[in-house]
Amino acid sequence: MEPLRELTKNHVLGNPTRLAIMLYLLPRGRLLFKDLQRALELTPGNLDSHLKALEKTGYVKIYKVFADRPRTAVEITDKGAEKTGEYLRALRAALETV
């Protein structure tokens, strides 16, 4: 159980909501904030705080786009995609030790 606990504790994606955000973004590339919020059933404040943490690590980019009106878009970065894959592999490996 130790490697698993260590991994989830020390990684930005150890938080299940952040991991869910990355996994939802991975095949889609870019999404509007409101669509991501609706899909993951999160409050705007909650999603915003997780996105800020992911933006700080360079896993996502957040910027304004003009849809029906100015909207916030969230885009996964190459680094974010790479790190998500890496994390999934590490998670699998850690699960094997349990």
Next chain:
Amino acid sequence: MEDVKELKDVLEKVEGKIVAAGKVYSAMNFAFWLTVMTVYYVLEGVVNMRGGASAVYWGGAILIGIPLTIRIWRRLERLCAAFHPGARRAGRGTAAQITLAWILGSVIGFFIIPSMTSVGVSPDARFATGLLSFISIAILSQWLLTTAGRGEFEMIPAFTLPALAIPVVWNMESGAIIWAGFVIAAGFSITVLWYIYSAFKAIAR
């Protein structure tokens, strides 16, 4: 222990869905060009598509197709970054090489082969040989550049079928171009079907 097993299952399902998304994106690229090709045949039965109209049609298709291909490419690159870290780092270098492969294919297929009088038994056969060579060279190169080392075989029918059809069109007195178009469409259809099958297999694993 039950929780761990459940978490493993969830991870496997998530990975399967992401891999499936990649397969569907690849299928979309081929489905787009398949649509462009077949709509051309449909329009040819209604309006005269020779000369200017044909150039406008294919020019328009390329103008729509390139941004679409770039978008698909970007998404595939990210999926690749996540699941095939070793086989990656394609980036702009590979995109430029693929563009070069298509340019090389079109020069050989549309200029060099049609100008060689020793090719084919008729001008129609010559142009069809060129068309099939163009598709075979371009897609084979694209396959080698994008999937080398990853064992993605879905693209194989899209260049193998046109290559195998070259000896057949070579000896066609008439109707070679139309038949070559159908061969390309068949190759692309099998590729699309194979990608969709792989996507379902990835989801069901």
